[in-house]
Amino acid sequence: MNQPKKLSVIIITKNEAANIKECLASVAFADEIILVDSGSTDNTIALAESAGAKIIQTKDWPGFGPQKNRALNAASGEWVLSLDADERVTEELKQEIITAIYSATPHVAFSLPRLSSFCGYFIRHSGWYPDRTIRLFRREAGLFSNALVHEKLLVKNGSVGQLKNYLLHYSYGNDSDVLRKLELYSSLGAQQAFAAGKRSSLTKALLSSLSAFIKNYVIKRGFLDGRAGLMVALSAAESTYHKYLKLMLLAENK
Numbered sequence: 001m002n003q004p005k006k007l008s009v010i011i012i013t014k015n016e017a018a019n020i021k022e023c024l025a026s027v028a029f030a031d032e033i034i035l036v037d038s039g040s041t042d043n044t045i046a047l048a049e050s051a052g053a054k055i056i057q058t059k060d061w062p063g064f065g066p067q068k069n070r071a072l073n074a075a076s077g078e079w080v081l082s083l084d085a086d087e088r089v090t091e092e093l094k095q096e097i098i099t100a101i102y103s104a105t106p107h108v109a110f111s112l113p114r115l116s117s118f119c120g121y122f123i124r125h126s127g128w129y130p131d132r133t134i135r136l137f138r139r140e141a142g143l144f145s146n147a148l149v150h151e152k153l154l155v156k157n158g159s160v161g162q163l164k165n166y167l168l169h170y171s172y173g174n175d176s177d178v179l180r181k182l183e184l185y186s187s188l189g190a191q192q193a194f195a196a197g198k199r200s201s202l203t204k205a206l207l208s209s210l211s212a213f214i215k216n217y218v219i220k221r222g223f224l225d226g227r228a229g230l231m232v233a234l235s236a237a238e239s240t241y242h243k244y245l246k247l248m249l250l251a252e253n254k
Contacts, residue, residue, distance in 0.1 A: 005031040007101060008077030012067045016085035017042040024051040026089040036071040065151035068144040080139050086170045093165040108158030109137035116169040121228035127220040134160060149188035182239045190246035199251050205244035213237035
C-alpha cells in the first residue's frame, strides 16, 4: 500500500529550462513534485521529468492564480510548498520546513522571507527584503486568488506561522529578463486593472512612475543597495509607467 504523502511541491512553468533543474534539485526531499506547464518550447519538461516531477500540460493560460490552483488541485500531500521556477530552497530552509511539517504545529500555514537578486545583485532594501510570502501550507487550508498577476495564497482558516530562513529568488538574471518581465507584468497588470474598472491617463502614468521611483529609492531606502538599488528603482518606475500607459490605451481602444 502506498504511504501517504507528507509534502508536495507545486510549480508552474513556461520555458524555464534555464532555472528548473536547480529549482527541482533544491526540493528533492519532497514526497512529490507537481509541475504545470503552459506550452514550453524549450526542454523544461524533459528536465523536469528527469528529476521525477509529475507533469501536467495545459493549452490555455488563465493567469498566475488559476494556474497555481490547477497545480494545487493535483497535489496529494498533507502539506504543500509553492515555488516559482527561479526560486531555490536553501539547506537551512529545507531543515526548517521538515521540522515545521513533522512537528505538532498549531499553524496551518507558514510565511517565509525571500532574498531576491536583480541582475546579479542581491537586494536587501527597496522593499525587496524580507518580502514575506505564504508558501508552505496544509493542502486543505489554502487557495490561490484568481488574479492574473501578483496572486496571493488565501488561507481559509487557522493561524499562520513564520519561518526564519529565506528562499533564494533569482528574479532578474540580466537586462533582457528585466525587459521581458516588464512587458509581461505591465500588460497583465493593465488588463487586471481594466477589468476591475480602473482607468488611467498620461498624467497618471507619469506621476505613478515618479511615485514608484521615490517609494523604492528613498522611502524604502533603495539607495542603501548602491547602484543596484538605483537600477531597481528605475525598473519599478518604468514598469509602473507602462502599466498605466497600457491601461489608458486599453480604455481608448474599446
